[in-house]
Amino acid sequence: MKKEPSVAVIILNWNDYDNTVGCLNSLKKSNYKNYKVVLVDNDSKNNEGKRLKKKFPYIHLIQNRINRGFAGGNNDGINWALKKGFDYVWLLNNDTYILSDTLRKLIENSNDNSISSPIIYYFDKKNKIWSAGIRFFMRFGLTFHLRKVKSKPDFFVACSLLIPKKLINDVGMLDEIYFVYLEDMDYCYRAKQKGYEMNLITTSKIFHKVSSSTQNDLRKFFLKTSSLIYFMQKWNLNGFLFTIGFYFIYLPMEFRKYFYHPIEFCKILLKIKRKQHGVILNGK
Secondary structure, eight states: OOOOOOEEEEEEESSOHHHHHHHHHHHTTOSOOOEEEEEEEESOSTTHHHHHHHHSTTSEEEEESSOOHHHHHHHHHHHHHHHHTOSEEEEEOTTEEEOTTHHHHHHHTOOTTEEEEEEEEESSSTTSEEESOEEEEGGGTEEEEOOSSOSOOSBOOTTEEEEEHHHHHHHOSOOGGGSSSSHHHHHHHHHHHTTOEEEEEEEEEEEEOTTOSOOOHHHHHHHHHHHHHHHHHHTTOOSHHHHHHIIIIIHHHHHHHHTTSHHHHHHHHHHHHHHTTSOOOOOO
16 A cells, blocks of 8 residues: 655744644644644744643644744744655644645645645635635736636645645745745745646635734735835846836725824835835844
8 A cells, every 4th residue: 555645734833822723733633644743933922832842742843042934934844844754845824724634635636746735715704715826917016816716826825835845855945035925926936937836726625814923914014015025026027017016006905904004104115115125024
């Protein structure tokens, strides 16, 4: 009988103990057993990493002394998984809930030539799709979640990414300059440049508590927008059409979310303007 592929399930925790407990409890019910949970704690308060290890002693804990961000924290887990020889890495948000057959269906329908993702549903609206992949309008720098399974996605979100070892060895690690946001899009973009595909597995599903780890909306806006600017500069896509899309589509859409606090919003815009010619995110 052929041995099932081994999977390192990498979960990042940052001051979000309760959600991480919920995610780990759902993983315990998985009917796919050849996996190892790698919990990366990004310097959480109140000894959350140690408390989680005590509650779930079978996990492997990587305790960071600083907040390494989403990209850096996941890279720590990926490096450990590669050294241990796992066949796949599954990046899984700590604010997700999986079904008993989620991982099995992912593995059964995956391959070495693609990044795979399940369909991601809202946690509190379990029949409503949050993301069936990302549609990217490249020259304008605009991205949208696909809410229906109609066409092949351009990218996936890192909420749930199943990545084969072969692809990681070829493409490399997540770009840590992003710190948080768009590191997933950047990784998928790099993979596609090397001929890999995006594999949406429609029979597999997870449920996501959207944006539970970024409570400050203005800070989230700044990090997200800075990451977008960096992505477009990195791939030489920040031309005239991006300027049009950024100032006349992206910012007005975001402004609708922050009109209740216009002074703070303007301060954020000024910070972004100063960083447009060299974006380095430090998570502060």
